[in-house]
Amino acid sequence: MSEVHEQERTAGGGAGRPTMRDALVEAAFELFSERGFEQTTIDDIVSLAGVGRRSFFRYFPSKEAVVFPDHDGCLADMTAFLAAADPAGDPVEQVCDAARLVLRMYAGNPAFSVGRYRLTKQVPTLRIHELSVVWRYERTLAGHLRTRYAARSDGALRADVIAAAVVAAHNFALRSWLRSGGEGDVGTAVDEALQLVVDTWGDGAAGTSGGSSQDDEVVVMVARRGTPMWRVVQGVEAALEG
Amino acid sequence: MSEVHEQERTAGGGAGRPTMRDALVEAAFELFSERGFEQTTIDDIVSLAGVGRRSFFRYFPSKEAVVFPDHDGCLADMTAFLAAADPAGDPVEQVCDAARLVLRMYAGNPAFSVGRYRLTKQVPTLRIHELSVVWRYERTLAGHLRTRYAARSDGALRADVIAAAVVAAHNFALRSWLRSGGEGDVGTAVDEALQLVVDTWGDGAAGTSGGSSQDDEVVVMVARRGTPMWRVVQGVEAALEG
DNA sequence: TAATCGGGGGTACTGAGTGCCACACCGAGG
DNA sequence: CCTCGGTGTGGCACTCAGTACCCCCGATTA
Numbered sequence: 001m002s003e004v005h006e007q008e009r010t011a012g013g014g015a016g017r018p019t020m021r022d023a024l025v026e027a028a029f030e031l032f033s034e035r036g037f038e039q040t041t042i043d044d045i046v047s048l049a050g051v052g053r054r055s056f057f058r059y060f061p062s063k064e065a066v067v068f069p070d071h072d073g074c075l076a077d078m079t080a081f082l083a084a085a086d087p088a089g090d091p092v093e094q095v096c097d098a099a100r101l102v103l104r105m106y107a108g109n110p111a112f113s114v115g116r117y118r119l120t121k122q123v124p125t126l127r128i129h130e131l132s133v134v135w136r137y138e139r140t141l142a143g144h145l146r147t148r149y150a151a152r153s154d155g156a157l158r159a160d161v162i163a164a165a166v167v168a169a170h171n172f173a174l175r176s177w178l179r180s181g182g183e184g185d186v187g188t189a190v191d192e193a194l195q196l197v198v199d200t201w202g203d204g205a206a207g208t209s210g211g212s213s214q215d216d217e218v219v220v221m222v223a224r225r226g227t228p229m230w231r232v233v234q235g236v237e238a239a240l241e242g
Numbered sequence: 243m244s245e246v247h248e249q250e251r252t253a254g255g256g257a258g259r260p261t262m263r264d265a266l267v268e269a270a271f272e273l274f275s276e277r278g279f280e281q282t283t284i285d286d287i288v289s290l291a292g293v294g295r296r297s298f299f300r301y302f303p304s305k306e307a308v309v310f311p312d313h314d315g316c317l318a319d320m321t322a323f324l325a326a327a328d329p330a331g332d333p334v335e336q337v338c339d340a341a342r343l344v345l346r347m348y349a350g351n352p353a354f355s356v357g358r359y360r361l362t363k364q365v366p367t368l369r370i371h372e373l374s375v376v377w378r379y380e381r382t383l384a385g386h387l388r389t390r391y392a393a394r395s396d397g398a399l400r401a402d403v404i405a406a407a408v409v410a411a412h413n414f415a416l417r418s419w420l421r422s423g424g425e426g427d428v429g430t431a432v433d434e435a436l437q438l439v440v441d442t443w444g445d446g447a448a449g450t451s452g453g454s455s456q457d458d459e460v461v462v463m464v465a466r467r468g469t470p471m472w473r474v475v476q477g478v479e480a481a482l483e484g
Numbered sequence: 485t486a487a488t489c490g491g492g493g494g495t496a497c498t499g500a501g502t503g504c505c506a507c508a509c510c511g512a513g514g
Numbered sequence: 515c516c517t518c519g520g521t522g523t524g525g526c527a528c529t530c531a532g533t534a535c536c537c538c539c540g541a542t543t544a
Contacts, residue, residue, distance in 0.1 A: 283498090283499065283500085284499080284500070284501090285499085299501065299502080303501090304500080305500065
């Protein structure tokens with residue numbers, strides 16, 4: 001199911017009819033890659049996707065958001081993962097595993113990730129938007145570490161520093177892989193990078209248990225009446241990916 | 243001279259007539275604090291400042307940039323500081339000192355910094371813009387560390403991780419101080435926070451020399467014909483602050 | 485068939501940001 | 515004296531992102 005989900009998210013192909021959200025993402029990337037981000041207007045995207053202009057903003061809060069359609073769901077995944085983490089385990093290992101969730105998302109669609117990287121690298125607006133995405137991941141990791149280090153006097157400081165270090169190490173390996181065009185094994189590269197953080201900040205030798213058992217079959221999405229569509233979709237995506 | 247510069251930068255007061263840039267910053271903050279950032283239009287700002295609308299964008303590239311009028315100059319200061327750093331010194335200590343340059347800027351105008359913090363905290367657009375500002379600092383620090391760690395096999399990774407850790411520690415102490423309304427000594431708080439980074443990543447016991455001798459009297463600003471005004475201003479500010 | 489509800493389309497509007505031109509000022513030179 | 519080039523500024527018009535509002539259509543229910 002996870003693979004089908006990934007497929008629908010970016011390519012829109014598969015068995016069923018592609019959703020409007022997928023059609024918008026596909027049309028946007030087609031135009032962005034051929035004529036650039038700033039040279040493409042919302043009207044261009046919606047006319048290619050064959051939908052109304054108003055519908056674009058039902059699924060994406062801004063023009064930049066369509067470039068990162070999967071991060072909202074991944075952030076929710078990370079939050080759920082950390083909430084279910086073993087309270088006795090090494091928190092540094094846990095946030096490293098949480099970061100690996102993001103990596104899996106990138107590695108799941110190498111072509112899409114590399115194309116987005118090339119786009120993001122040369123469009124300042126997208127680079128800034130990506131910063132806000134990364135920032136939310138970092139704050140989520142820091143929040144988890146803060147609760148675990150609550151007993152320490154410098155707990156909050158340690159939490160912020162370790163979260164920043166984990167994100168930096170993760171991004172270092174990820175960007176190196178993206179720069180190479182998606183060649184080689186990202187997984188081990190990220191493992192090596194995160195190892196540096198674990199060696200300096202981790203507990204030392206903790207049991208690598210941390211088993212997470214999520215076996216839910218039914219997904220419930222609760223939202224206020226009037227909630228924008230894109231927020232509902234991200235909630236559903238997050239729930240489905242668990 | 244540095245103090246006069248700080249004064250002119252935010253309050254516009256002092257001996258000489260306030261520049262147009264200062265008038266715009268002052269008018270913008272007056273309106274932002276009384277009716278909010280999003281409720282204030284560029285027309286409101288320029289009409290209060292008594293200048294034309296077109297002139298605003300001559301000095302600031304966007305509406306958000308007027309909230310951070312001093313960071314461009316501070317970034318140039320940091321770049322110059324690191325370029326003049328002792329090649330034999332502890333690079334971790336050096337980037338910590340570079341981060342202290344940013345702190346000095348905040349501590350130089352507590353009222354302005356606290357007001358901006360309150361504004362930034364509750365306006366998403368400004369929070370994102372601040373992220374891009376912090377990101378440029380972090381990349382500058384990482385660039386310095388990369389050249390110093392070029393010999394190590396994991397030099398680039400270490401550089402990115404340490405830069406992220408320094409920024410996180412710096413921001414931890416700074417935000418705590420800003421949240422308190424500017425009470426207490428930020429300097430020692432940042433020192434304590436950065437000490438955690440130095441203790442884990444620094445050389446251990448290096449000589450605290452790092453003397454920087456900048457005694458230039460003449461400032462030369464070179465720019466292409468047609469360079470936007472705000473870029474020229476940021477260059478001059480950066481040169482004057484050295 | 486009428487009523488209701490929710491998703492989608494269309495229209496008009498606000499406001500940020502840009503390009504272009506006109507005007508005012510100022511020093512240099514005929 | 516007038517002219518010329520350069521520079522800083524204001525004004526006008528334009529594009530486009532994002533939003534508010536209303537209408538249409540299809541599906542469900544009485």
